[in-house]
Amino acid sequence: MKGLDLGLEGRNAIVCASSKGLGRACAIALAEAGANVVINGRDHEALEATARDIRDRAGVTVTPVVADVSTPEGQQALLAACPAPDILVNNNGGPAYRDFRELDRADIAHGLEQNMITPIELIKAVIDGMVERKFGRIVNITSATVYSPVAGLDLSSGARAGLTAFLAGVARSVAQHNVTINQMLPGIFATNRMTESMSVAARNQQKEVSEVEKQRLTGIPAGRFGDPDEFGRLCAFLCSNHAGYIVGQNIVVDGGAYQSCF
Structure with a gap:
């Protein structure tokens, strides 16, 4: 049976923090669907290994950018590599497990910078171009802890929840232009x-x-x-031509761990 064509052949994607883990899985799935990908990480060797793997699998253009996406310089490097992305996958490491009593103002500010401010800044940089071209897919990888809190991950959960609330209205303001913003909330x-x-x-x-x-x-x-590959394939679907009616949603991918009727 012929596989589902996601309509991503020749599209250009930026996938943040994609040398390893779930970001890597998303970059692979997008590339296998035909998109050219700009991948990112701070570990040069890991990033180059991922770039080689994706090229071998998909034969698309893969541009590795060694940078910390949380910094203005890192964001500028990503945007220089792909000035007009069709797809943006926001992903970043979060604050480590830590009792909230141990957090000072600088710690909290850094957590917000990583998991709320950085994705907002990148979205600001790319969204008007997406609107003008009448196609854009933005996926933010947050966490299932946005819905189901874990003591010790309070800063990570709070920053990601703030991002979710911030973008709820933004997502609906651009949907008429075939630009979507959604969140994926991974469990374990x-x-x-x-x-x-x-x-x-x-x-x-x-x-x-x-x-x-x-x-x-x-x-x-x-x-x-969870298998990272299944997470990546869901991300690719959300970025596809078929997902234009999915707007401002928080999609929990956790094997049923978060228990809710609605």
């Missing part, structure tokens, strides 16, 4: 970050990593951790 996915967090939790709780893994799985109705 099988990434390096998940492995690291479980190792830290195991040390703090004086348990084996396998015990921590079993404990976390009990809260996921699907009975498994």
Whole structure:
């Protein structure tokens, strides 16, 4: 059976923080759908390895940009590599697990910069061009903790929730121009970050990593951790021609862990 054509052949995408993890999965899926991708990370070797992998898989133009997307210089570098993107996938590392009592003003400001201010700045830079060209897809990777809080991730959750609320009206103001803004809210996915967090939790709780893994799985109705590839493919669909009527939505991708009727 012929696969679904997403209509992304020749489109240009910026995928932030995409050398590893979920950002990488999104860049791969977009490239496999035919989009040229600008990928980004701070680790030169990891970024180049991802660029080679995507070129081998998809044969599209892949432009790696080594930069911290949270900085004005990093954003300028991304936009210089792709001045008129059709697609923007906002992604960034967040504040580490930490009791809120330990956060000072500078810590809070930095968390907001990473997970709220940076994506807003990038959206401001690209949205008018998308409106003018009558096509634009913006996907913000936030977190399932926006809906289901985890003590210790308060700053990360708060910044991402702020981004969500900020963009709710913006999304609806540009939808008539075939420009969409949506959020993807991942739960626990099988990434390096998940492995690291479980190792830290195991040390703090004086348990084996396998015990921590079993404990976390009990809260996921699907009975498994997410596969980054399935996350990437959903991102590609949201960026496709078929998703123009999906506007201002927060799509939880967590195997059913967040329990709600609506």
